[in-house]
Amino acid sequence: MLEPLKIGIAGFGTVGSGLAEVLKSGGQRVTDRTGRAIAITMVAERNESLRPAIEAHGASMTTDWKEMVANPDIQVIVELIGGTTVARDLIVAALKAGKHVVTANKALLAEHGHELFALATKSGVHLGFEASVAGGIPVLDSLRGGLAGNRIRSLIGILNGTANFILTEMSTRGLDFDTALKMAQDKGFAEADPTLDIEGIDAAHKLTLLIQLALGRYYALDKLPVTGVTVVDSMDIGFAKEFGYAVKLIAQAKEVDGKIEAGVYPALVPQDYLLAAVQGSFNAIRFDGDAGPVLLHGHGAGDLPTGSAVLADIMAIARGEAPNILGFTSTSLPDAEILDLDAAVSKHYVRFIVPDQPGVLRDIAGILADNEISLHQVIQKGRAEGDESVPLVFLTHEATAEAVHTAMHRADEQGLTRGKTMHYRIL
Known part of the structure; x- marks a missing residue:
């Protein structure tokens, strides 16, 4: 039996605590699948009130992430603090220190992925980010694995659970947008400031990453057309139903004569499409390629689904798999030629x-x-x-x-x- 893989977690919020629970409840299963245990050694967390919960998992706590990166026993850093400033500094420091990194930070990777992917490759370490797109749905692993032999020509998805919940409530209950948003916040599906979700920005972050893995092109975030669900009127949802359609916030990208047509926007989806049946806070993604259409569906967020996706990346490291960041031999992908x-x-x-x-x-x-x-x-x-x-x-x-x-x-x-x-x- 190999020595335990020792990890450090930055941030012990919803996903961090979810990861700890998944490891606690499924530790033997993880060992059976990887040949070694995975042990949380240290957690970097500013909230002192979380110290008892952290120590209950056998880990020490620090309020300084630099202490965790400097710890020679820690082999993997799991970044779960979010944002694009401190998180970027932490990941850069960890990669330069030769440590593997796992993150759920789609905003950071959408903005700075070019730099971080190149640094991970130079350092010869993993940069895992399965949890950054569609939570518990194994989207990225599917593109790098089971679908790797296919030429993917298009992808279309419902990538934000908050927006989908709002549209579902507007459709099934006849609610207006503001009432549906308030319900999403009351149920914990939407943040107090829901801007990233309802304006389509969160879905755009995920789409830029999917374009790289599925279509092998780099599409800059600031060039991606984005329209959120704030423009949707309940009158149009009603008319769409009469015509046989559901209104969904769609993230789409496809090849058209060598160019990439992509965007995030509300669209009418025929009711006989599987995507039209995706309800509530669920996500779904359809890929079309050589093997025909493939649809993946599941929870796009939450403590256990996202924690499970984070754990999948850690387990790949524990098994000694070679780094496979984007599924290509190079992380320096050509820029997309954009179709307006x-x-x-x-x-x-x-x-x-x-x-x-x-x-x-x-x-x-x-x-x-x-x-x-x-x-x-x-x-x-x-x-x-x-x-x-x-x-x-x-x-x-x-x-x-x-x-x-x-x-x-x-x-x-x-x-x-x-x-x-x-x-x-x-x-």
Whole structure:
């Protein structure tokens, strides 16, 4: 039996304590699968009130992460403090010290992955980040392992559980956005400041990492088009249902003639797609490649699912596997040639609020035709008592988003609309 693999954990919050519990309850199973025990030796944590819980797991506590990095007995540093400043300093120091690193920090890797992946490769150590994308779903390991022989041409996913919970509640209960968000916060699915989740930024962090592993290209975070769920109106969720669609926050990337079309945005998903059935705080990701479609589904966050994903990376180190950061021989991937999302072709949903007058439908349909947008379905709803305006909804055949936006702007210019026009892509 090999000597125990000694690890240090930076941060003993939800994921850190979850990892400790997984090791405590499944320690023998881990040993059976790796041939050695995994022991938490030290935890770096600023909250002194957590000292008894940490020591109960047989670990010492320090308030200075540098002490943990300097400890010669510790072979693996698990970074779970989050953020992009102190966490970056910690990981850089650990990699330079020749220690393996495991992290769940997607924001840090989305912004500084280039630098950190190169440093890990230079140091000849692991930089594991399975837990950074979709929590307990083994997405990255699948891309580097079982799907490695496939040429992946596209990926599409629901990558943020908070946003998906909100849209699920708006759809199933008829709630407005603010009420659904408050429910997500009350249930612990959303932070007090939910900006990263509801504005699509969290999903964007994950998508940039998936593009690297699945498509072998580096797509800079600041070039990725991102729209969150704050723009979604419950009226459109209701109309989408009538047409046979569910509204989901989608993270998508695909190859189109050698370019990468990618973005995060609310979209209409046909109800017979498996993605449309993903409810609540669950995540799901579909890959399309040589082997056909593959869908992975499960919890995208939480103490035990994320702790389990962190442990999977630690176990790979315990087994003595060679570092395999991105699944390619090099971590210096070529930059993606980007296809502007407005130039991408898809079907579209467009909802106008218009005066209830003869000829308005004809005029707007004419504007759409002038922009080479062919119509698939149209519905006009009756007005409420005392309201002089009505919703007018178009589902189009394939067209560019640029053409749709031009038509929307033209309808506004001609005074045909009352209120904000809504637009969603259709998968």
